[in-house]
Amino acid sequence: MFRPGLFLISLLLGFSAQAAVWSDVNAWSPAYENRFAEWVRTEWRTDFFSRKTLPNGQNNPYYGLRVDCADTVYSMRIVFAYENRLPFVAQDPTSSGKTLSNKMSRWDSKSEIERVRNFLVFIYQTMSTRSLPNDTYPIAISRDTVRSGALILTTKKNHHSWTIKEILSIGVPHLVYNSVVGATSGFGLQERQSWPNPEWVFEGDFSPAGHAGLRGWRPASHINKPVWEVPGYSEEQYRVPLNKWNRYVQGRLALRQETDNQMISRLLKMSCVGFTERIPSVNEGLAYIKKNSRCMDYATYDTYSTPNRDRRVYDDLMSLRRAYREILHINGGNQLSAEIVAQLNKIFPAIQQSAANEARMMTAQGGVSSASVCVTEYLPGRRIDLAEFKRRMFAGLISNNPHETAEYRWGEARGPSQRARSCQSWDAWSPDLKD
Incomplete structure (x- = not known):
């Protein structure tokens, strides 16, 4: 026997179930x-x-x-x-x-x-x-x-x-x-x-x-x-x-x-990840300015700028540097493999100096060597390793400003460029070499 009350209840329950996500x-x-x-x-x-x-x-x-x-x-x-x-x-x-x-x-x-x-x-x-x-x-x-x-x-x-x-x-x-x-x-x-x-x-x-x-x-x-x-x-x-x-x-x-080798390997990997993940982010900004010549508004600038990303890479490099210094202080690095020591010394050639002094002393790395870590093509036909990226970053050459061209974004030239000076920027970041 048809019961309209039950039918209505069933209909409402079905609608309710359908209506919810x-x-x-x-x-x-x-x-x-x-x-x-x-x-x-x-x-x-x-x-x-x-x-x-x-x-x-x-x-x-x-x-x-x-x-x-x-x-x-x-x-x-x-x-x-x-x-x-x-x-x-x-x-x-x-x-x-x-x-x-x-x-x-x-x-x-x-x-x-x-x-x-x-x-x-x-x-x-x-x-x-x-x-x-x-x-x-x-x-x-x-x-x-x-x-x-x-x-x-x-x-x-x-x-x-x-x-x-x-x-x-x-x-x-x-x-x-x-x-x-x-x-x-x-x-x-x-x-x-x-x-x-x-x-x-x-x-x-x-x-x-x-x-x-x-x-x-x-x-x-x-x-x-x-x-x-x-x-x-x-x-x-x-x-x-x-x-x-x-x-x-x-x-x-x-x-x-962790063993010393495990810790340093992990920190090296994190620095490398931050460096390589920067590449597509910068490329997005470069592609944007290639098609849009006008200065960016805040929202667009915030999308394509990389101050937080760059600071995180810097923080990872500083964590690696502090860990290496501490290991040298505790045991002279005798638990580290020869390969890792060579890699670290290429990235931090004046590890006993302050980071600021090391940045002033460090010269261009002159290309890839057997001690290079994280060798990466950051622009078509241009490769650097983590040591050279670190040198440029610690020297204040790496730019997070999306108004800049590739040479300035990657520290091949020191900014700001004329374009960057003519456009408003926000949240600029540069390394503060405290230790």
């Missing part, structure tokens, strides 16, 4: 948080958005999404929530006291995966590093909390973030992230295995009010509430002296110690 039938719990951490450790890869097919041969539903640093962080949480039928709730940064969630119904005429992709793009357009403090909280320094799925956030001044894919046994994070994207950026993410410079992470406000540092995801019930009410809230990381922050945190999280 996805239906959440599960609830976040410690078990699901553990599953989230394991999923990030095993599945959160640099090709997450760039691979067209999955290992099982199916099409990648997230292929082609273009993300910046905050987008990467939000994507990590949203995708897992969707694939496990969990809720995703975030504070709406455009409306006080409101939230954004998977229950939004603006795409109910589309298929489920189309709704998910539209929701992700909507979040990318709405959220940023400025909204992340509303949806996360500072965590204690332990392997139970600083683990896969957590994140690192900088202060507002440097507006950057990283997802933590894993904490390695040596107490160092494997970070997956992305930088500001341009019109021709690819879909791949970036990665590094080292702590970022805490002076840059916490620049301008080394306190809970600066929102920087190690953070975890707030439960939905604590969105739009004071952050100190979140279970697990901790200010431990703000009580560590800034100049000892990396060493302290790594010591708390380490299960074993």
Whole structure:
């Protein structure tokens, strides 16, 4: 027998399920948080958005999404929530006291995966590093909390973030992230295995009010509430002296110690990654000015300039230099391989001097040798190694100004050029050789 009441209820339930981005039938719990951490450790890869097919041969539903640093962080949480039928709730940064969630119904005429992709793009357009403090909280320094799925956030001044894919046994994070994207950026993410410079992470406000540092995801019930009410809230990381922050945190999280060779190899790799990843970023800026002769506005300049990227490369080189000096002081470098010593001495030919003195003493490297590291073609037909790039950077030749041509961007000539002087610039960076 036909029952109109039951039919109406069924119709409404079907419409409701269709209207949501996805239906959440599960609830976040410690078990699901553990599953989230394991999923990030095993599945959160640099090709997450760039691979067209999955290992099982199916099409990648997230292929082609273009993300910046905050987008990467939000994507990590949203995708897992969707694939496990969990809720995703975030504070709406455009409306006080409101939230954004998977229950939004603006795409109910589309298929489920189309709704998910539209929701992700909507979040990318709405959220940023400025909204992340509303949806996360500072965590204690332990392997139970600083683990896969957590994140690192900088202060507002440097507006950057990283997802933590894993904490390695040596107490160092494997970070997956992305930088500001341009019109021709690819879909791949970036990665590094080292702590970022805490002076840059916490620049301008080394306190809970600066929102920087190690953070975890707030439960939905604590969105739009004071952050100190979140279970697990901790200010431990703000009580560590800034100049000892990396060493302290790594010591708390380490299960074993690195050998000297392992540490130097890791730091060399990070410096090389930063140097080589600079190339496509600079090329995007060069391609832009080739087609657009006018001075850039702030938004365009911010897209194609590289002050934060260049500072991170500099920080990595300084971390490598400090590590080498410390090893020489402790044991004379007798645990380092001869190959690594030769590589380090090419990059830091006056290691016993201050960085400023070394920069003044260092001359052009004269091409590639057997001791060269990270030999790279940075412009068509032009190759340098990490030692020569370091020389140019420490000498203040490398330019992060996107109004400059290739010669100035890569330190073949000292700027600013006439073009750069005639256009407004913002957030210029140059190395401060303190030690």
